[in-house]
Amino acid sequence: MISGFDYGTSNCAIGVLNNKDNQHSAVELLPLERGHAFIPSALYAIERELICENVARLIGNKTLQPDYLNLRSNQLNLARAVRSREGISADEQSLFIGLDAFDEYQAMTGEGYFVKSPKSFLGASGLRSEFLAFFEDIVTAMMQGIKQRAEKHLGDSITHTVIGRPVNFQGRDAEASNRQAIDILTIAAKRAGFQSIEFLFEPLAAGLDFEAKLTEDKTVLVVDVGGGTTDCAMVRMGPSFRDNELRENDFLGHSGERIGGNDLDIQLAGRSLMPVFGMESLLKNGLPMPTQTFWDAVSTNDVAAQTVFNSMQTEQRIQQWLLDSTEPELIQRLIKFRAEKQNYQLVRSAEQCKISLSDNMLCAVELSYIEEQLRCDVSREQFASAIERPLAKMTELMDEAILQAGQQPDLIYITGGSAKSPVIRQAIQQQLGDIEVVDGDHFGSVAAGLTVWANKVFR
Structure with a gap:
């Protein structure tokens, strides 16, 4: 099959x-x-x-x-x-x-x-x-x-x-x-x-699923905010194009970078959840606690950061903080967190919080696996502030794809799990002004488009 x-x-x-x-x-x-x-x-x-x-x-x-x-x-x-x-x-x-x-x-x-x-x-x-x-x-x-x-x-x-x-x-x-x-x-x-394997750009795959529903030709900016990358493609779509065996000439511009939903989760975990481990506490000399180790802890998509966080040097540094901190109980929590390798679990909690904030203005993040009755309240406003930098990069990728195409899109098709967030949708609309934005199947459009293309190239 x-x-x-x-x-x-x-x-x-x-x-x-x-x-x-x-x-x-x-x-x-x-x-x-x-x-x-x-x-x-x-x-x-x-x-x-x-x-x-x-x-x-x-x-x-x-x-x-x-x-x-x-x-x-x-x-x-x-x-x-x-x-x-x-x-x-x-x-x-x-x-x-x-x-x-x-x-x-x-x-x-x-x-x-x-x-x-x-x-x-x-x-x-x-x-x-x-x-x-x-x-x-x-x-x-x-x-x-x-x-x-x-x-x-x-x-x-x-x-x-x-x-x-x-x-x-x-x-x-x-x-x-x-x-x-x-x-x-x-x-x-x-x-x-x-036995046979081909590859297709994910934003183009997401667009193929959408194209089947178009009744007239359009130039579409596909914005696919995936878990690991954000990909943008300017594609000519519609009845005149969808039966083409080769789509290179319809692919007007594309951009993409390793910044996606995982990065949003990490930013949210760092800014809103790591403070319960002492990230924003003070040292006894009045200086703020150094933050890099806390960011290494939640950078679960970075091999180097995880290596550093699990190193002997980091263990010694944290032990010294235990002596120097004005809130040693928070550092003790960090020590337990590190020993029990709960960083993936914490980032997953941030991910679930992100999903919840798509429909709610406030999310109570339960952290009882860290410590009994521990929780952290996060608002949609806090989420927007936490992801400001990666979100700015995502909108830059949209501009890059449009610049390559040399024309404005007729509509914007957004897909990918993280694109469901109202914060991200609002940023896309603000960036491109009065252009229609259409939501795709945020989770299934890429798989559906890949399936459609597979039945073209292997039939």
């Missing part, structure tokens, strides 16, 4: 074209977890070394298995040693994805290996070969699990797919970054069992 695969930063989805009546075809997003079409981009392993073992066991294309076993021989030996040392039986589940990964992470505080939004790391510069291999395994394990769930629902195998990609995975050295990320995704998709 043919599919569209949205391997997203925050959530993943996979779609197929359903034409059971042989007359009318419609995109069907397949249920992947607890009856829902979207599965959070998260993975938890009882032990880090067991990830490659799961990949080896579930490689979809068995002709690739011998080469993989040879490449990962050292890691597989480590995995066997870990199973023996920890008493983990061969039939015990050791890897979880999606909501199950969050459940295990929260139940096993401070233990195991947890990663959220691995797509954020794929284009990171300066990664050593062993880290690239590790990211290949993480992505492969997630793709294997998602593909298996989709095929179980269909009762059929999925062999061809179009995978969404941002315009740029990273801002710096974009060409090399994009090449590295695409290589990782391609290798992972092949090991997961896809």
Whole structure:
């Protein structure tokens, strides 16, 4: 079968074209977890070394298995040693994805290996070969699990797919970054069992879903605020264009950068939640508490920041703050937070707060997993203030795409989970003035568009 695969930063989805009546075809997003079409981009392993073992066991294309076993021989030996040392039986589940990964992470505080939004790391510069291999395994394990769930629902195998990609995975050295990320995704998709793989820009995919509904030609600015990136595309759409096999000439301008919903969550976590750990407290000498360590704590999409936060130097620095702070009880809370590796959990709380503030003016963030009865009230106004800098960058990307196209759009089509926020929608409207703004399916438009395109390129 043919599919569209949205391997997203925050959530993943996979779609197929359903034409059971042989007359009318419609995109069907397949249920992947607890009856829902979207599965959070998260993975938890009882032990880090067991990830490659799961990949080896579930490689979809068995002709690739011998080469993989040879490449990962050292890691597989480590995995066997870990199973023996920890008493983990061969039939015990050791890897979880999606909501199950969050459940295990929260139940096993401070233990195991947890990663959220691995797509954020794929284009990171300066990664050593062993880290690239590790990211290949993480992505492969997630793709294997998602593909298996989709095929179980269909009762059929999925062999061809179009995978969404941002315009740029990273801002710096974009060409090399994009090449590295695409290589990782391609290798992972092949090991997961896809025989044919193509890629399509995510904003264009989101626009294809919208284009099917247009009754007249329009020049559309597609603004896709994803979890890891914001992508903008100026596209000619409508009845005169949608049957074109090649769309390059209809793609008038595009821009994109690694700034998305995750960055909004991190900014909100830093400015509104980290103060309960002492971020805005004073030292006994009257100086303010240094803030960089607190930002490192919540920068869960930054490998370097996480490395620094978990370093011995940071532990020693925090211990010194415990002596120097005017509010040592807050620093003690930070010490416990760091020891129990609750930073991903805190950023997820910020994400849930962001979602709540789409419909409410105030959100009470429950932090009882940090400390009993701990909570923090956050207003929509505070959220707007917290995300001011990344939001300004998002609107700059819109201007860049319009400048490339050399014309104003007839309408603006906004999609992506974070674009649901009234704060972001208002910023878009203020930036471009009196141009109609249309909301898409904030979560499913990319997967739907990828599915439509897959059935064009593979038919």
